[in-house]
Amino acid sequence: DTAVSQTPKYLVTQMGNDKSIKCEQNLGHDTMYWYKQDSKKFLKIMFSYNNKELIINETVPNRFSPKSPDKAHLNLHINSLELGDSAVYFCASSQTTGTGGYTFGSGTRLTVV
Amino acid sequence: AQSVTQPDIHITVSEGASLELRCNYSYGATPYLFWYVQSPGQGLQLLLKYFSGDTLVQGIKGFEAEFKRSQSSFNLRKPSVHWSDAAEYFCALSGGGADGLTFGKGTHLIIQP
Numbered sequence: 314d315t316a317v318s319q320t321p322k323y324l325v326t327q328m329g330n331d332k333s334i335k336c337e338q339n340l341g342h343d344t345m346y347w348y349k350q351d352s353k354k355f356l357k358i359m360f361s362y363n364n365k366e367l368i369i370n371e372t373v374p375n376r377f378s379p380k381s382p383d384k385a386h387l388n389l390h391i392n393s394l395e396l397g398d399s400a401v402y403f404c405a406s407s408q409t410t411g412t413g414g415y416t417f418g419s420g421t422r423l424t425v426v
Numbered sequence: 427a428q429s430v431t432q433p434d435i436h437i438t439v440s441e442g443a444s445l446e447l448r449c450n451y452s453y454g455a456t457p458y459l460f461w462y463v464q465s466p467g468q469g470l471q472l473l474l475k476y477f478s479g480d481t482l483v484q485g486i487k488g489f490e491a492e493f494k495r496s497q498s499s500f501n502l503r504k505p506s507v508h509w510s511d512a513a514e515y516f517c518a519l520s521g522g523g524a525d526g527l528t529f530g531k532g533t534h535l536i537i538q539p
Contacts, residue, residue: 405527
């Protein structure tokens with residue numbers, strides 16, 4: 314039973330395309346997140362979302378948009394992909410308090426060519 | 427603004443030797459503190475976490491960390507490393523709520539035979 318699962322694991326696409334990455338958690342957590350890990354392995358939060366609010370990192374381009382059909386899913390849509398979007402994207406979840414820790418998915422490696 | 431500093435980008439340790447990875451943080455109160463490990467091509471695995479109470483925290487795989495408020499530090503230690511410990515190690519903090527994690531830039535651990 315995978316706690317936080319992401320699909321696809323690898324995604325290769327051309328510049329200008331629109332793509333989505335899906336994330337699902339079965340932990341009963343009420344908050345989900347998207348992180349970006351760049352080529353230097355630096356991890357930065359992009360979004361956090363629970364059923365009450367979306368918190369957006371101000372540095373994230375508006376080509377990126379999270380969409381949550383329900384509490385267990387948080388998908389990431391990316392429009393007009395650029396070369397600089399190539400990275401590993403991690404989904405994570407937690408209880409809003411954060412005291413239970415944060416559980417990460419295995420990541421999606423996005424390559425824009 | 428909150429931040430996490432891992433001063434050592436790379437550390438090389440002989441197998442069987444002891445290990446200490448440094449982590450310093452900046453936060454206006456006592457944060458929640460975490461250590462994660464990432465093996466090549468893998469996701470993030472939680473090693474241990476500190477929320478309150480005993481400042482010496484035990485984690486998985488024989489790791490421990492000590493929270494020192496006066497030094498704003500949360501250093502990770504292991505008495506005897508194994509070749510399988512070679513990986514990227516990330517220190518992170520959270521203020522709780524839905525803010526998610528702020529990561530340090532990571533320390534790449536190399537194990538010499």
